[in-house]
Amino acid sequence: MKSKSGENSLETNYASSERADTESLLNDYNLFKDLSNVKEILNALPYIAAILNHQRQIVYSNESLLKMLNISSVEELLGYRPGEAINCIHSDETGGGCGTSESCKFCGAVNTILKCQETNKKIVDECRIASKVNGEQMNFDLLVTASPFYIKGIQYIILTLTDISSEKRKKALERIFFHDVINTAGTLKGIIELMKDIDDDKELRRFISIADTTSKDLVDEILSQRELVAAENNELRVQRVPVFSIDLIRDVVVQILYHPIAVDRSVIIDKNSSELTFTTDIRLLRRIILNMLKNALEATPEHGKVKVGCTNDDYYITIWVSNPSFIKKEVQMQIFLRSFSTKGSNRGLGTYSMKLLGEKYLGGKVSFTTNEKDGTKFFIKIPL
Secondary structure, eight states: OOOOOOOOSOOOSSSOOOOOOHHHHHHHHHHHHHSTTHHHHHHHSSSEEEEEOTTSOEEEEOHHHHHHHTOSOGGGGTTOOHHHHTTBTTTTSSTTOTTOSSGGGGOHHHHHHHHHHHHOSOEEEEEEEEEEETTEEEEEEEEEEEEEEEETTEEEEEEEEEEOHHHHHHHHHHHIIIIIHHHHHHHHHHHHHHHTTOOOHHHHHHHHHHHHHHHHHHHHHHHHHHHHHHHHTTOOOOOOEEEEHHHHHHHHHHHHHTSGGGTTOEEEEOTTOOOOEEEEOHHHHHHHHHHHHHHHHHTSOTTOEEEEEEEEOSSEEEEEEEESOOOOHHHHTTTTSTTOOSSOTTOOOHHHHHHIIIIIITOOEEEEEEETTTEEEEEEEEEO
16 A cells, blocks of 8 residues: 555545645654554554544554554555545545545545534444455445544544444344244234135135245245345355246246235336346346345335336346336435445345345346436346
8 A cells, every 4th residue: 555645636526635745644643653652542442443634534543454454554554544445435436535426425434524523523423335355345334433632733533433234234134034024924824814714715715825925925035134144154155047037027026016015006027028048046136136126116106117127138138127216316325235225224135135146146237227207227237
């Protein structure tokens, strides 16, 4: 790493891109290096800690941050902003670096620092960061604390980052097993209770079919979380088999139509969809399409329509799901981050799992487009 300094005219879409020059950075570093007990105090903390200057640049840090980045001295970090140091995927979207992109407007870390500087008070918030580690994207949930202090009339910030990813993950899984699974099990129990009083054979067969679908949903909820845990732990095995595109889409549509989320809404298969056979893990791809449909139906008003279809060229098949709703900018910037959701606390594994399974395990690309005129369309692009 090299020191980042003196770049004061770079573009920004949010926070200031101004940076201190090399001399100022070294002066700040030497100031804290020589201050009595600063090193000992910061190293005694069980989490990442760094001291930032007015330009949000690191001028000193503890060993936890150095160990995380696999570097030997603070000098290698001088002038870097937090997002640049931990290789946030948005930190190089503009020439101004960390804090200056459109995405940074919704970053808990940047906003905590800015609010601390503005109010001169300790600020605590949460932050979701997607970071590149050894070429792979990793997602972190962090508790961010920014505390102001002054030396010789100059304001500095002590920034601490605590990894709460496990806690967030645990809460999300609890939500799934204690909410979704129990609700599905309750629905199945209610259907069985109703069946006890049905004398008409035709009506009984209809309820048996609904019960069968509901029981499959229950198993599917449990299996989906087992697969996600395995995927995050690099233990998921991919089993590629021949898949016929239209049969796959029809199967998933039939499955979703029995879900409570599809009540008073319709799902239409695009008549121009490509009909072809390709090789992939059908189980994982079905999971991704199902999540796309669930999200689309949740975003669709009553009596609204969701469309699903696929196209292909010589190299890829693209399966898409569209709905008439527009995704706000704030949501767009965070949509694939783990734990982020517009549906309430402890949600947000759906789009994250789509990205993880679709890109890391199927070798594809998961993306979306959205605008107020055409609504939202999610895509999974799989190499043929």
